[in-house]
Amino acid sequence: MTWTEKYRPKKFEEIKGQDEAIFKIRNFIKNFGKIKNALILYGPPGTGKTSLAYATADELNSEIFELNASDLRNKEKLRGILKPAVEQKSLKKENKIILVDEVDGISELEEGGLPELMGIINTTSYPIIITANDIWNRKFSSLRKKCELLQLKEINYNIIKSVISEISKKENLVINDNFITELSIKAKGDLRAAINDLQTLSKLKDYFSVILDERNKETDIFNSLRRIFKEKPTNDMINIFDSVNMPIDDIILWLEENIPAEYHGEELAKAYDLLSKTDIFKGRIYKQQYWRFLIYENIFLSYGIASAKKNPKTGFTSYKKPSRILQIWLNNQKTVHKKSICEKYAQYVHVGQKRAMNEFPVIKQIIKSNPEIQKELKLKEEEIEFLKI
Amino acid sequence: MRGIWTEKYRPSKFSELVGQDNSVKRVEALTNSMNIPHMLFAGPAGTGKSTLALIVVKELYKENWKENYLELNASDERGINVIREKVKNFARTKSLGNIPFKIIFLDEADALTPEAQQALRRTMENYSATCRFILSCNYSSKIIDPIQSRCAIFRFKLLEKKDIEKVILKIAEKENLAIKQDAVEILYEGCEGDCRRCINILQSTASISPSITSELVATIISNTKPRDIKVVLDYAISGDFQKAKEKLLDIMLKESISGQDVIKAIQKEIWNLPVEPVIKVKLTEKTGETEFRMTEGSDPFIQLQALLASFVLAGLGEE
Numbered sequence: 001m002t003w004t005e006k007y008r009p010k011k012f013e014e015i016k017g018q019d020e021a022i023f024k025i026r027n028f029i030k031n032f033g034k035i036k037n038a039l040i041l042y043g044p045p046g047t048g049k050t051s052l053a054y055a056t057a058d059e060l061n062s063e064i065f066e067l068n069a070s071d072l073r074n075k076e077k078l079r080g081i082l083k084p085a086v087e088q089k090s091l092k093k094e095n096k097i098i099l100v101d102e103v104d105g106i107s108e109l110e111e112g113g114l115p116e117l118m119g120i121i122n123t124t125s126y127p128i129i130i131t132a133n134d135i136w137n138r139k140f141s142s143l144r145k146k147c148e149l150l151q152l153k154e155i156n157y158n159i160i161k162s163v164i165s166e167i168s169k170k171e172n173l174v175i176n177d178n179f180i181t182e183l184s185i186k187a188k189g190d191l192r193a194a195i196n197d198l199q200t201l202s203k204l205k206d207y208f209s210v211i212l213d214e215r216n217k218e219t220d221i222f223n224s225l226r227r228i229f230k231e232k233p234t235n236d237m238i239n240i241f242d243s244v245n246m247p248i249d250d251i252i253l254w255l256e257e258n259i260p261a262e263y264h265g266e267e268l269a270k271a272y273d274l275l276s277k278t279d280i281f282k283g284r285i286y287k288q289q290y291w292r293f294l295i296y297e298n299i300f301l302s303y304g305i306a307s308a309k310k311n312p313k314t315g316f317t318s319y320k321k322p323s324r325i326l327q328i329w330l331n332n333q334k335t336v337h338k339k340s341i342c343e344k345y346a347q348y349v350h351v352g353q354k355r356a357m358n359e360f361p362v363i364k365q366i367i368k369s370n371p372e373i374q375k376e377l378k379l380k381e382e383e384i385e386f387l388k389i
Numbered sequence: 390m391r392g393i394w395t396e397k398y399r400p401s402k403f404s405e406l407v408g409q410d411n412s413v414k415r416v417e418a419l420t421n422s423m424n425i426p427h428m429l430f431a432g433p434a435g436t437g438k439s440t441l442a443l444i445v446v447k448e449l450y451k452e453n454w455k456e457n458y459l460e461l462n463a464s465d466e467r468g469i470n471v472i473r474e475k476v477k478n479f480a481r482t483k484s485l486g487n488i489p490f491k492i493i494f495l496d497e498a499d500a501l502t503p504e505a506q507q508a509l510r511r512t513m514e515n516y517s518a519t520c521r522f523i524l525s526c527n528y529s530s531k532i533i534d535p536i537q538s539r540c541a542i543f544r545f546k547l548l549e550k551k552d553i554e555k556v557i558l559k560i561a562e563k564e565n566l567a568i569k570q571d572a573v574e575i576l577y578e579g580c581e582g583d584c585r586r587c588i589n590i591l592q593s594t595a596s597i598s599p600s601i602t603s604e605l606v607a608t609i610i611s612n613t614k615p616r617d618i619k620v621v622l623d624y625a626i627s628g629d630f631q632k633a634k635e636k637l638l639d640i641m642l643k644e645s646i647s648g649q650d651v652i653k654a655i656q657k658e659i660w661n662l663p664v665e666p667v668i669k670v671k672l673t674e675k676t677g678e679t680e681f682r683m684t685e686g687s688d689p690f691i692q693l694q695a696l697l698a699s700f701v702l703a704g705l706g707e708e
Contacts, residue, residue: 372391
């Protein structure tokens with residue numbers, strides 16, 4: 001279970017730092033039916049929108065009826081699902097709250113969903129809570145008019161810090177106070193992200209007691225690999241790549257190439273698991289341009305992979321240069337041609353390109369020895385060359 | 390040996406089509422009335438769906454057929470919006486000649502999601518005054534009811550041996566091939582009733598020698614089968630990670646199979662592995678996580694290798 005779910009607050013009292021929002025939600029419920037039938041909770045990710053909706057249901061002892069954006073995309077489906085829910089009394093509990101989560105996920109493709117939602121807001125006999133990250137798109141202008149708006153602000157780092165401390169206590173993590181502070185500041189108001197990071201790091205034994213060490217003297221990649229694969233993990237390992245004059249993306253390739261030379265079975269699986277998690281952080285850096293994640297990349301790659309082995313290893317292993325990028329490059333040159341040939345072929349014989357790609361081995365055999373066909377398909381010089389390989 | 394045989398010997402008259410007598414007769418009658426409804430051709434690959442559509446178009450428009458015919462492939466186009474846009478542009482101008490409508494052939498329509506099919510339905514309605522749609526699919530059950538109800542449905546079945554044989558012998562005669570009965574058998578078995586595949590294999594074989602023997606055909610068939618993901622998993626389960634990794638790279642790079650396609654194949658192959666049920670579920674879960682990470686833009690090689698490493702573990706009987 002992820003900690004974000006495990007520690008999701010169930011009641012208003014458990015929700016930290018959103019007192020004003022809770023006050024407004026209570027008012028909305030009290031006045032339901034008099035002014036507005038629906039409430040939009042909007043704000044950045046990890047500020048508690050969905051939690052607030054569930055806590056509201058808890059306080060009213062009511063059932064929650066959740067709709068996501070893909071349900072909304074389809075007018076008929078929506079009508080089928082929602083109408084009975086709005087009109088009938090809930091079987092188990094007296095009350096019902098309708099939650100439309102992430103309304104800004106509605107795609108432009110199907111125009112039916114939004115008007116239908118508005119129609120339901122007009123006729124509902126139960127309060128509707130809508131959540132969204134961004135509600136200021138023009139397509140929502142009439143929805144905004146029908147609903148009460150409630151903006152949620154990013155969560156103050158002190159509150160994040162207290163939540164993180166509490167979770168670490170419950171999870172029995174020994175953790176340095178400065179580290180918690182740093183993690184909380186870097187979360188930039190996104191509590192979910194902070195909890196996720198904590199959980200990820202907790203998987204690394206000893207990390208929280210790590211004290212940054214002095215920088216090592218310059219060394220080369222072979223030396224670093226040797227230490228990581230052979231030695232017991234030590235705290236100074238987390239900076240081991242600082243002294244290797246090589247971009248981290250290349251280091252990933254070196255590790256990828258050489259893990260199976262040293263590790264087997266469970267060690268292998270653990271090491272690759274950490275490598276794959278490094279890759280996820282790499283993606284997050286690119287997506288969010290948030291370079292602090294580099295720290296995690298570094299730790300997973302060094303200390304993490306070192307910790308995957310059960311016992312220190314001895315003996316000499318010769319490490320290989322990564323070969324994948326070169327292979328990919330070479331093969332991409334080929335794929336380009338394969339694709340373009342299939343495109344021409346597919347059009348000529350009235351089949352789909354994907355099918356032509358699937359049947360390429362047969363097609364290739366037919367085309368490669370037949371200049372007539374090559375001419376008919378208007379193949380280029382380099383495409384013909386490619387067929388001969 | 391000139392031309393691509395699947396094109397060269399594509400039937401151009403109703404009477405030349407083999408194996409689909411019922412459907413062909415009904416479509417022919419409709420075509421002769423000069424007014425066709427929307428039609429849905431359902432059946433396996435290589436049974437004559439595109440061919441029949443082409444014959445209809447050529448019969449209706451004669452030499453002007455190219456101007457009045459739009460061919461789209463649902464699995465190649467980037468989304469329903471691209472398809473709608475192309476349909477819109479095509480349908481905007483009136484048809485040439487005395488037929489008051491144009492024809493749009495949408496191949497592999499079952500590749501569209503139900504949502505996209507809903508959008509397609511609206512498009513069909515909007516342009517029904519100026520266009521007729523012929524949809525083709527492998528499984529009509531994957532076509533939403535509202536579209537099925539707007540189309541006349543024609544089913545295509547796999548070609549029987551006698552039909553395939555007829556096609557093979559006709560081509561052999563025209564191309565001066567010497568072919569023995571046992572080679573015909575192997576061809577039929579190798580193509581599984583798919584006429585296009587049959588002709589392609591025949592032409593591949595003929596490109597090596599005009600005397601078609603069963604051995605030669607068998608070699609061609611086994612050489613042209615896409616390489617199997619099973620080999621990769623077999624190596625992994627038996628504990629040979631290095632070999633599994635090599636094979637994986639081979640499949641992905643040399644055959645240029647995408648990470649997404651590899652993961653799909655792995656997911657299906659898990660069920661055939663010699664491991665405990667609990668481990669199958671664990672592996673499926675890991676596979677799902679890997680697929681998710683790849684859709685989020687992670688490096689498919691690293692993610693797949695991590696997955697393979699957990700298959701090695703599973704082979705050791707651990708989780």
